[in-house]
Amino acid sequence: MKFTALLILTAILVLFLGPYFSYPYLMGIIVVLSYLMSSSGASSFFAAGLGMGLVWLGKAIFISIDTSSSLPDKMADLMGMEQSNLLWIATGVLGVLLGGFSGLTGALLRNLSKPKRSQGMYRY
Template sequence: MKLIIRLIVIGSLTYFLSPFSVWWLAMIVSFIVCYVSPSSGLNAFVAGFLGVGLVWMGHAWSIDVSNESSFSTTIAEIMKLSDPVFLVFATGLVGGLAGGFASLSGTTFRQLFLKQKKRSLYS
């Protein structure tokens, strides 16, 4: 359940703050959200990956549709890709990886400040 909440918070903040700020604000949002809410490393990575990646892919797709794929077709020809849709997926992948690693960094940074329980030999 926390994964879904984290995913929605990261995705919505990224979506609403992106038009007014720099591209790397999504990574700061992912870092802060996963720093504030404790989770495991994989859970945080998935939340950041999907939250930022889906927003970036949706934004790239809307730009592609608005200019009738003229820009993505030109870039796909330069990069020798068979289909310009690969650029939309590549944008989502890059954004997802950046958001996922930022979320993972937020979770591990939080764990630096937690006190480790001393384990007994018998527990």
Template structure:
């Protein structure tokens, strides 16, 4: 739970000023330091980073009344613009989950 909350808060804060891939590094380092089991590492990374991406993309979606989201959804031939938010959260969750899992396994390999 602590890993999830740290990833959620740190990931949300880092997204504002740094590129997207810094979230993978943060998930790797935090899971290397805190994760106790492989499943916990993956789900904490998936949930923390995924919810952070969903929150930020929802903020931007509401900020411009969904104009950009609907245009990008049309570009990707998605029937509804809210599906783009779901896809974004899933992709962010996979990046965070796999990075956290890699951090956990890296620590296990070194000890």
């Protein structure tokens, strides 16, 4: 449940706030959102990563098809790629990594702020 909620909230925030804020601010928002959702580290990584990666992939495809610009082809040639479609995949992977590590950061900050349980007098 938390996975799906974090995935949807991340995708909505990135989709609607993306045109107004740069990606470091979006990453900070994802950290706060993941902190507040208090899910596990792996769940936060994959949910936030998929949310941001799918939105970035969709926007890259939409912009490339909508504008029918030759810029993606020129960028692919500049990077040594044969097809400009590989740029779409690279954009999606970059979104997954940025969103995933932001979600993981929020989950780990949540774990740091939890009070430690007393182990009693006899600890190993």
